[in-house]
Amino acid sequence: MVRRLALAVALLACAGPASAQEANAPFRAATSLMGGPKYPPDFKHFDYVNPDAPKGGALRLSESGTFDSFNSVIPRGAAAAGLGLIYDTLTTQSYDEVATAYGLIAEGLRYPSDFSSVTYRLRPEARWHDGTPITPDDVVWSFDVITKNSPGQAFYYRHVKSVEKTGERDVTFTFDQGGNRELPQIVGEMTILPKHWWTGTDSSGRPRDITQGTLEPPLGSGAYKIKSFVPGRTIVYERVKDYWGAQLPVNVGTNNFDEIRYEYYRDDTVELEAFKADQYDFRVEISAKNWATAYDFPARTDGKVVLEMFENRASGVMQAFVPNLRRAKFQDARVRRALNYALDFEGMNHTLFFDQYTRVSSYFAGTELAATGIPAGQELDILQGVKDKVPPALFTTPYTNPVAGTEEARRANLRKAAELMKEAGYQVKGRQLVDAKGEPFTLEILVDRPSFERVALFYKPALERLGIAVSVRVVDNAQYINRVRARDFDMIVAAWGQSLSPGNEQRDFWGSESAKRDGSRNYAGIADPAVDALIEKVIYASDREELVAAAHALDRVLLWNDFVIPAWTLNFTRTARWDRFSHPPQLPRYSFGFPTIWWWDAAKAAKVGNAKP
Structure with a gap:
């Protein structure tokens, strides 16, 4: 199952059609493909987060290549890094379980024992950044445009026969077959887009077009929104101070940076040198040669830069x-x-x-x-x-x-x-x-x-x-x-x-x-x-x-x-970072959680020195 997003029951296969009673079963808070979910419906936060993590600071990251669009739906062009920060999905994954998802936009879901459909019930408080409620119409429209405009997504969701609004806050995905226990969960990972924004007009009165690339910052629903950008070079996201989902149990202790910035580099060598010059904060090192030879520089010797390897268990x-x-x-x-x-x-x-x-x-x-x-x-x-x-x-x-x-x-x-x-x-x-x-x-x-x-x-x-x-x-x-x-x-x-x-x-x-x-x-x-x-x-x-x-x-x-x-x-991820950040003492089993559960540490940052602009 892909990259990447839960609810208090194991998915158990069952022969024969689902009954009407099953179709009207109670909504559940989470779903798992490997046994039952770890966390009960009334949990307060994931065990691996710091619920009192401070909010603030900026995180600077790097990307290779360039970007020319904020539309990630279409396969053409190069979509900007980090666009997932601005959107929420129906569910989100936990980091200390495998293939277990918990409600985000959705407060619950239900499905019959043959997995021939799934109904998600949306939270009444779920909102776009302009204050408009997230509705089943948004979900239906999102599925339609994503599968029509992205061949990969159309293939991935090809067993979804229909998506329809089935209640004031309910949306039902019906599949063309039973027995595929993964389908109810993977549709919960789909990016939900604002129908009213994409079918509206821009500041110049021109109709927006989901089938085309755009550099107009799109409306989102997630913990961040686009603050500024330089086409092809830089994109900056800022934390949404009145984010609707900030206090949800799945979000407590997460999204701690006030600002996340991506700088683009066209050359690996220049990108590495930019890190050493303190132009960005965190680097995943994929080169064994660099790991062995390239980090002998004063900031590393002085302890301002930390090299750390994290085991890949997931x-x-x-x-x-x-x-x-x-x-x-x-x-x-x-x-x-x-x-x-x-x-x-x-x-x-x-x-x-x-x-x-x-x-x-x-x-x-x-x-x-x-x-x-x-x-x-x-x-x-x-x-x-x-x-x-x-x-x-x-x-x-x-x-x-x-x-x-x-x-x-x-x-x-x-x-x-x-x-x-x-x-x-x-x-x-x-x-x-x-x-x-x-x-x-x-x-x-x-x-x-x-x-x-x-x-x-x-x-x-x-x-x-x-x-x-x-x-x-x-x-x-x-x-x-x-x-x-x-x-x-x-x-x-x-x-x-x-x-x-x-x-x-x-x-x-x-x-x-x-x-x-x-x-x-x-x-x-x-x-x-x-x-x-x-x-x-x-x-x-x-x-x-x-x-x-x-x-x-x-x-x-x-x-x-x-x-x-x-x-x-290599069964480890090699990382290098300027030592301005902290994380919970016990990281989750299946991820080191960067940057989601990390935070800006003012005391460490003071020792390292101010980040360079």
């Missing part, structure tokens, strides 16, 4: 070199496996990453959903259903990546890669790998940042030793996004984050239908009937045990088809 990841299977040269699994044999991860990890990483060996790496060993029990039963559509070896042999690290192992791996390419119909002529028609095998690795360029250039010589003509193309962020959306690439480096409760998003990651849709997250173009069948097993799992077994089966089949060349992972 998610897994697959990061990989991703070949575009829509192109004929990558459609043979032997070719893709050969590309895996050519990757010297151990050498790369030592030379480029300072031995900080481990190799990814699962699409759910770092979680209990990762397949291990050989299939058994319920997983084996599930795989028997697709036995004629999967590589036979997965039933008897654990999946492993090739291991290098020594010159002998590298040579052996390259010999194996050459054998696989030969089996796939390629041969070397004049030091060039060609197919049966004499066409050379070429490979362009598309990247959008210098850190990935270094990785691609390390990979390049081994591929060239196979006879592959390799080029590494570095483009700016906007061009990279456009080319990936249009599937105009041979290979990219990409990552898919995985929650502990996977569901409908798996279709967007690996499903056959998403392979044909520009803008989906099926970057590789995976279109495989066994994968499709196993995705449905994940989505329609009736309990946690079945979900884990189905995820293991899906993971195993994805791995054994060699759709991608697994890369590296």
